[in-house]
């Protein structure tokens with residue numbers, strides 16, 4: 001019988017699919033042997049091969065996990081194809097494992113999209129090991145609590161500039177948030193202050209974020225893990241779109257890493273004015289080292305200085321804006337507090353922070369209401385036993401920030417934006433601060449949290465002191481209705 005094109009295609013697909021199925025089975029059998037009779041944490045019953053993947057809301061997985069939490073408890077075991085996942089829904093379990101046993105809970109999982117999309121150029125996705133340690137040390141020297149105080153005058157100035165830009169171009173608010181957040185990190189990392197509009201480096205950052213975030217979804221990670229050859233097929237071949245997207249994202253990532261780095265090198269060579277930044281400091285220090293350490297140091301410095309993490313700050317400012325537009329009574333009460341404490345003649349400064357508890361409560365509620373990383377992925381570097389359950393080596397585990405922030409006992413009506421939940425009846429702040437979980441836990445806890453928190457506070461306080469938050473109007477002066485939606489990806 002002649003072999004048709006259709007049957008040849010079927011045969012071509014059958015081989016990789018069979019290899020993948022055999023590999024999944026082999027790994028599942030090996031894991032079962034390693035358990036030595038101990039049970040896995042409870043979770044929904046997986047179907048053969050597919051596991052629980054069909055029951056998961058892939059756009060908002062935390063919604064399904066939260067439903068399963070009610071049914072199976074705080075420590076959940078879920079299987080998505082061959083990927084085993086432990087979901088930690090409570091802060092106490094996250095502290096117990098990620099902080100007290102941080103030696104084995106600090107790795108990042110293998111996510112097949114990270115390197116092809118260029119996300120591997122930021123050390124946030126690096127595997128736990130020497131490269132990560134060096135990046136983290138470089139980063140920490142600049143951004144640790146005391147060192148980050150140096151940035152405050154710049155953060156204050158940049159926040160005020162952002163408000164001026166918003167008054168000029170209110171419809172471009174998302175861009176102004178991004179410029180502000182990037183300016184803070186770029187100043188510290190490269191001594192580079194972006195222009196208020198159309199800055200070329202902010203453009204590179206935003207282009208990378210758009211290319212990587214819209215593309216790096218969980219489905220694509222699974223697809224690439226199962227069929228890595230998709231990255232090698234010719235551009236004209238059906239199904240090559242993932243490869244082309246990855247290439248675009250990776251090209252932006254290289255520009256994001258190299259362009260500001262070259263800017264610092266040029267400044268150091270040519271400028272008569274001394275430049276001081278994280279990058280220039282380490283370029284100077286590394287002169288005393290020889291190859292190959294110098295080359296490892298340069299790579300770590302480039303990965304540590306990639307400023308893409310500014311998106312956390314700008315994303316939270318978007319959430320803040322949404323909350324203000326939906327809850328005008330909140331910004332009105334905050335304005336009344338600011339006017340009463342500061343009077344009408346000056347803008348908020350950092351020293352005013354303790355005197356503005358309602359503004360602080362708004363910041364806390366913003367980070368709680370819509371956590372910027374609903375699921376934070378970690379991986380175990382060896383197996384463990386927790387609460388008499390077997391936790392396998394090398395599996396994905398994730399603290400579900402979203403479940404912590406929606407714990408009904410701690411936050412009644414958690415879907416609503418209610419800053420008052422952080423205030424006592426006397427109007428002072430309670431001890432509950434979401435910063436205890438929104439920045440992660442243990443050795444991978446956000447190292448930019450001090451700078452990030454200071455950026456958020458000064459920008460929110462300055463906006464509340466100067467702006468009103470209303471719906472846009474159409475040509476007839478009527479409110480333009482809108483339906484808020486979050487993009488899904490590694491962050492929101």
Ligand code: HEM
Nearest residue numbers: 124309312313373438439440441444445446447448452453
């Ligand atoms: C202001 C809002 C911010 C929030 C809510 C936030 C949150 C987080 C979270 C949840 C993680 C993962 C922690 C874990 O794996 O357990 C993280 C990691 C990280 N953040 Fe932040 N972040 C913020 C701002 C920033 C800023 C402004 C910077 C840069 C100056 C930054 C730099 C980083 C880096 C480099 C990592 C990776 C750390 C590692 O893997 O070792 N973050 N952040």
